[in-house]
Amino acid sequence: MGEGEGDFCGNLLVAQSGGPTVVINSTLAGVVQEALNHPSIGEVYGAAYGLRGMLGGNFIDLAEESQHVIRGLRHTPGSALGSCRCHFRDSDLESLFRVLADRNVRYFLYVGGNGSQFVANEIDKYGKKIGYELRTIGVPKTIDNDLAVTDHAPGYGSVVKYVATTAREIAIDDQSMGDFDLVSIVEVMGRDSGWIAAGSVLARHMGTPFDAPHLIYIPERPFRDHEFLASVQKVLERNRYCLVAVSEGIRNPAGEYVRTSGIKDPLGRTELGGAAEHLQFLVEQHLKIKARTTKLGISQRSAAHCSSQRDSDEAYQCGVRAVRAAVGGESGKMVTIVREGDSPYVVSYGLVPLEDVAGKVKEFPAAWIDEGGSIISNNFFRYVSPLIQGEVEVPFKGGIPEYVHLEGAKRAEELLFQRGPAGS
């Protein structure tokens, strides 16, 4: 029993927030398996569908789930508890604490990105204000890798592994077509952040600077049509094909997305209209060269069949460390991954005040972007390469990956979202 593990007792609540990553459930598995080791933790609850379940008291009893299911979480994509993008309002705090008190929740773990860490911080502060003893620990998660302080965020390594794998496979296809110049464009996620597109650089064979993807465009740098066309032409002067990786959120020098659909999504965010299509249009109209596009979309954050073992392990450990921190008396902190060395790659786990990460953004370092906008810094390569090591073994059944579904989540879904007859 560690420090602070004396008389403090109560139930634990864990919630998943925002968009899923392929390893967010590995974190959940770490939380559940570690929580059961601590006698000061009574029930182990999961909030169904994030904030929705937190405010409505829709809890999943995670101790009821089978060993098979908890183990299966380590390779299952999606948010197994359910998630939401609901906006948290200050007025929610009162009802939230009524629910927490009602269920005697004394440990609260919130798995999410910088927006969620902001909410965790508000919850921590409010508990202290009203004198409700709650130990709140944030657990990092985001494919975008834009969380402050932590060396990297669980979820990022896997999306980069998938994107780089796909980029290499597409490059091989591009290379084998010998009849015309070809521009191949792969659009990846990142409305504001180029971390994912930058990671496609891993598709290049080590030690070969001139290799696919030849050009990489990220939101952090203004996109100029004529510069892009000139760069493509330069690549095609010495190579038959040009592979381009582009973030969905690239913007022109005026700061506007290069193409939008003119539609707002339910969060009021502009629906992007296809960065890849914009580039395709430029190439075909101005250079009269065939261009083809691939938009990996949601598959990037759900392709568990091609996920990083290291990422999964680190995500699991973040869950474990969050439980230990809470049991040890910590609150108002987020677990961080601290890189101790690159070769061999060694990490430790730390804690940082939620204030230091809440709502903050870690930008892609300008020093890692070269003149032309391609990401070729060896420093970035050294940073990102360890994160994709190892392959998670996903069981297949009937030719398709077999993923698990929490029994409690099925029941919560029926309760929360019951619609017409389920059978017919």
Next chain:
Amino acid sequence: MGEGEGDFCGNLLVAQSGGPTVVINSTLAGVVQEALNHPSIGEVYGAAYGLRGMLGGNFIDLAEESQHVIRGLRHTPGSALGSCRCHFRDSDLESLFRVLADRNVRYFLYVGGNGSQFVANEIDKYGKKIGYELRTIGVPKTIDNDLAVTDHAPGYGSVVKYVATTAREIAIDDQSMGDFDLVSIVEVMGRDSGWIAAGSVLARHMGTPFDAPHLIYIPERPFRDHEFLASVQKVLERNRYCLVAVSEGIRNPAGEYVRTSGIKDPLGRTELGGAAEHLQFLVEQHLKIKARTTKLGISQRSAAHCSSQRDSDEAYQCGVRAVRAAVGGESGKMVTIVREGDSPYVVSYGLVPLEDVAGKVKEFPAAWIDEGGSIISNNFFRYVSPLIQGEVEVPFKGGIPEYVHLEGAKRAEELLFQRGPAGS
């Protein structure tokens, strides 16, 4: 030594044609390994970049390649020999036969789809006409599965495995988001053929007819905007999300693509403008519901990291059987896969006159399409399910799949496509 293996001796030429599949190189491995067993075959050549290498005499000496490389072909995407979409003209026949005679090629294997089988047939007929002894065997290959006579084509099983895997993963992500109705659209290949989109039905859990993908649209059936919107609404009456799989080539009742870019590709084909975007637009404009799109693009035919072991094995066997057929005295035939039974799944390999497949198209059977346009026929499920069984083990190095590159292809590439300085 089989029938016909008497005094007939000469060199063998194999060529890959059209777009790659993830198992086209497995066929090549089968050809090379089997060819080396037959004393009546002298050199084993591969044509660099398909027709281009055939007409230019750019041959790769496949016996020179290492065992490591030939074995690696069994999991390497792209066309390892190089391919092209060049149009074959009758006037090419004379120069082709000059090259064949010059290199004493007496066995010619052409790996491709229905267009390539047409060319193979022309070559066979011309050889007979001019009295040049050449044994021409077609080897089936197409992700589209639209080759006539053969039960299915190598390449199809793997693309369907990848598409169904991705569809299931996206569905899990969709399901875990609990804050709004959601329509998720996955666009897959198929300009004229719905075989690939139909295969996404494998993502449904067996025995659950109402499961993602909920709606499937294929080019064989006219796409009507209002019917689509009504179907989406019907799904959303009982489910929070609706997953749609759609072929890139869906057409309106007038037979026009639902959306085009207005640009022609180098083959003069209309560049498609995004079937998924069309559906997204309809949903967001008319139903005011968030829709998100994934366009798997070239990754479908290059995702060797998620390929079907059965497909790979059958592709290999098709290469083996093609060599045996040629050595056995056959010509003007294509290797076919003959399904002997579904459970257990058993196939044999046959031969069919090239005339019977040349330029012909195997349409998706109307009987397998239900009223609403969704593909739910159990007969189709029984047909397609065996094709995705087993997972090819792809070696990873540094977190990324490790694929091979023929040494001869590297040299041919330098020769055929030399551009600016390769180094800088």
